[in-house]
Amino acid sequence: MSHPSSAPAASSSQMPAPPPPSSAPKRKMTEQDALKHSKRFRAHVPPLPVILNIPESRMYQDLVQMEQKLDWTITRKRAEIQDAVARPTKTKRQLRIYLSNSCVLPETSDVSGLDRSPPRSWTLKIEGRLIDSGNPRQDKLTKRKFSTFIRSIVVDLKGPNYTMAGPTNGNLIEWYKPPSHPHQDGFTIQRPLSPSHDSSEGLPCRILMQLDYDPPRFKVLPQLADLIDIKEDTKASVLQAVWNYIKIKGLQDKDDRRRVRGEGAFGKLFPNQPSIPMHILPEIINQYLTVPDPVVIHYTIQTNVEKYTHPRCFDVEVEVEDTNRSRGNAILASFAEEGAKEVAGLEEEISNLSIAIRNARTKRDFLQSFSNDPSGFIHHWLDSQARDLSLTLGVESQGGFPNRGLSAEDLRRSELFHLPWAEEATVLYDGAKLIELQLKAQQQQQTQRR
Structure with a gap:
């Protein structure tokens, strides 16, 4: 019995975690610090007067800072889990195969001398299951049917005078996994015995099983295997090993980095070509990849007993998906489901309360200013x-300035025209003049047409 070669463990560097937010020593918050602090936070942080005047709001700020740290940690852990789930991690397990057969023997003829026994036939059973790893949780998650590990089975009957009864008239029994097929724990093959077969002699056969890998694995031909030291692996791993060989040997063209030079043993992969483009390298590598060797089991079907079980079982090394990957998928799903709606509802409620606080603060400042100086407040x-x-209507007054509400003393000061409203008033004034000129031009055109 041959065993599939072991695949090298996939290696991938974890994504470097960004540094956590720096925690500076706390000091007394001034008004400018509080203003910067409130701008840096999200919209539902209490406004500046609330932060300065309400002591309880500082507790809320501490909660917001803690929430930011938790969000940062959760985001980082989620990225690490996504990186681990994306890697094709496999674990090695043992698939145990059991072989047995039964045979319908001829019965003694009755009183009339007629043989009423059914025709002689044999039945071969090929069964298998994963050996327990000792971890009940892992065994429960990796429980799979025997046929999920098999891509094809070929039974080669090697009897000297044996031919199968039926239209095929051959010594090969083949099974290939269809695209959609219910999985099963074993295979049963039933065939009639030739009338000329001696029951005392066994029926030797050879069972060839091609394992089903995900992703598919390939056998590397010796010309390439001697270079990269890989006998069997996935296509992606083989291409990565070839690329590492090119970098180590310095075979990449220095003038044109898109080409690879064929020097030494590497040049034997594509003879009669001094160099090749990088994009055709996978096509050349495919020429040196073939299907892996099958698992071969030799067995003799016993035709002289009603039921026979092989005294030995056969262990084959297979790859199964790591249970940590399914756990990672479950954790990622929990991030999106657990408490997401509740957190979104609380965020919305906090935002509404923050808006209400701002509106109440504005009303309070308005009424407090009026109560302190009613006359001055009304004039202002x-x-x-x-x-x-x-400014909005572009109303002109003395000297062409929008001076409603402005005193003569204000107009004499140059600082007045450096305020933000002056630029806006200029734009509005120019716009009003432009509209007036356009209206006059349209009126003149209409007059000329008449």
């Missing part, structure tokens, strides 16, 4: 409203 408020209305 009227001046502000008049200025805004003048």
Whole structure:
């Protein structure tokens, strides 16, 4: 019995974790610090007067900082789990195969001398299961049917005078896994015996099983295997090994990095070519890959007993998916499901409360200013409203300035025209003049047409 070669463990460097947020020593928060602090946080952080005047709001800020650290840690761990799940991690397990056969023997004829026994036949059973690893949880997650590990089975009957009864008239029994087929724990082959077969002689056969790998594995031909020291592996691993060989030997063309030079033993893979483009390298490598060797079991079907079980069982090394991958998928799913709606609802509620606090703060400041100085507040408020209305409507007054609500003393000061409203007023004034000129031009055109 031959065994499939062991695949090298896939290696992948973990994604470097970014440094956590720096934690500076706490000091007393000034007004400017609080303003920067409130801008750096999200929208539902309490506004500046609330942070400065309400002691309990500092507890909320600490909770927000803690939430940020937790979000950072969860995001980093999620990225690490996604990286681990994306890697094709496999574990080695033993698949135990059992062989047995039964045979229908001829019965003694009755009183009339007629042989009423059914025709002689034999039945071969090929069964298998994974050997327990000793970890009940892992065994439960990796429980699979025998046919999931097999891609094809060929039974070669080697009897000297044996031919199968039926239209095929051959000594080969073949089975290939169809695209959609219910999985099973074993295979049963039943065939009639030739009338000329001597029951005292066994029926030797050879069972060839091609294992089903995911991703597919290939046998590397000696011309390439001697270079990369790989006998059997996946196509991606073989290409990676070839690329490592090219880098170690310095075979990449220095003038044109898109080409590979064929020097030494590597040049024997593509003879009569001094160099090849990099993009055709996979096609050349495919020429040196073939199907892996099958698992071969020699067995003799006993035709002189009703039931026979082979005294030996056969262990074959197979690859199964690591249970940690399924656990990682479950953890990633829990990130998206557990508490997501609840957290989103709380975030929305906090945002609404923050908006309500801002509105209440604005009303409070408005009423408090009015209660402290009613007359001055009203004059200041009227001046502000008049200025805004003048800027919005572009109303002109003395000297062509939008001076409603402005005193003569204000107009004499140059600082007045460096305020933000001056630029906006200029834009509005220019726009109003432009519209007025366009209207006059349209009126003149209409007059000329008449």
